[in-house]
Amino acid sequence: MADSFSFGAIGTRWRVDSAAALLSGHRADLLRLAEEYDALYSRFREDSGVTALASTGGFLPLPDHGAGLGRLLRSLHDATGGGVSPLVGERLAALGYDAGYSFVPTAAPEPSRAWQGLLDWTEDGVALSAPALLDVGAAGKGQLVDLMLEYLVSEGHDDVLVDASGDMRRTGTGTITVALEHPYDPTSAIGTVRLGSGALCASASNRRVWGDGLHHVLDARTGRCIDTVVATWVLAPDAMTADGLCTALFVADPADLTPDFDFDYVIVYSDGRARSSAALQGALFS
Numbered sequence: 001m002a003d004s005f006s007f008g009a010i011g012t013r014w015r016v017d018s019a020a021a022l023l024s025g026h027r028a029d030l031l032r033l034a035e036e037y038d039a040l041y042s043r044f045r046e047d048s049g050v051t052a053l054a055s056t057g058g059f060l061p062l063p064d065h066g067a068g069l070g071r072l073l074r075s076l077h078d079a080t081g082g083g084v085s086p087l088v089g090e091r092l093a094a095l096g097y098d099a100g101y102s103f104v105p106t107a108a109p110e111p112s113r114a115w116q117g118l119l120d121w122t123e124d125g126v127a128l129s130a131p132a133l134l135d136v137g138a139a140g141k142g143q144l145v146d147l148m149l150e151y152l153v154s155e156g157h158d159d160v161l162v163d164a165s166g167d168m169r170r171t172g173t174g175t176i177t178v179a180l181e182h183p184y185d186p187t188s189a190i191g192t193v194r195l196g197s198g199a200l201c202a203s204a205s206n207r208r209v210w211g212d213g214l215h216h217v218l219d220a221r222t223g224r225c226i227d228t229v230v231a232t233w234v235l236a237p238d239a240m241t242a243d244g245l246c247t248a249l250f251v252a253d254p255a256d257l258t259p260d261f262d263f264d265y266v267i268v269y270s271d272g273r274a275r276s277s278a279a280l281q282g283a284l285f286s
Helices: 026-042 049-056 065-079 085-096 141-156 241-246
Strands: 003-009 012-018 058-061 118-123 126-127 160-164 169-173 177-180 185-195 198-204 209-211 229-236 263-271 272-275
Touching: 003 026, 003 118, 026 049, 026 141, 049 058, 058 229, 065 118, 065 126, 065 241, 085 185, 141 160, 141 169, 141 198, 141 241, 160 229, 169 241, 185 198, 185 229, 185 263, 198 241, 229 241
Parallel strands: none
Antiparallel strands: 003 012, 012 160, 058 126, 118 126, 160 169, 169 198, 177 185, 198 229, 229 263, 263 272
């Protein structure tokens, strides 16, 4: 790639690679996109829209891309029988993954509150009938990847990769080889995937661990951390969908998701088994 830009945003490291020069205006706009997204959705910021909803409930207007995120989260919620839910935020906070990063549980696990009657995600924004702490981490980082790539394409970049610490989307000719990080050893890989134009996202329960059996991937139906799946990877046309499906595969069988989504996957279970879609057979090293 002719040019690259690395930066920190929404709590992770980003890298943008392009065959064309990334001008200072492009770099500034990428940072602006990240800041605007964080100001809406971060539950770790006192001044975010999500934090305001947690205090007062009511309505939070969203930009045009908010409707797509809401539709995806509702689809994943329904396809997983409620296992994926943006209402998991208060359960994560109660287990110690809170705004202050205390990592000290303050309550025993319990199910997230029900979507029906509490949350109404419309084309215009998010409405809560009572205060509640939302968490869009199931698909939000992937959507921000999409927003950055789509912005660069609109600026004339036709060979570009946006990578948010393993959640990535690429447009361009040919393919690149992407390593699948070992869920227990970030210095090694368990396989590789070829990525053309499209998205590859990953989720692993070892990414944010703060106690015995405590990590950031919960089943919203129980409020408990998932202990049967340790890592997932999804290939899909866009990063928001791939990111959301990575989370959904922790709590649902792929067959529950294939009627509504076109994707390929690799799943690694805590007992050492692995499972993949037909197109990714052979992605893991033997």
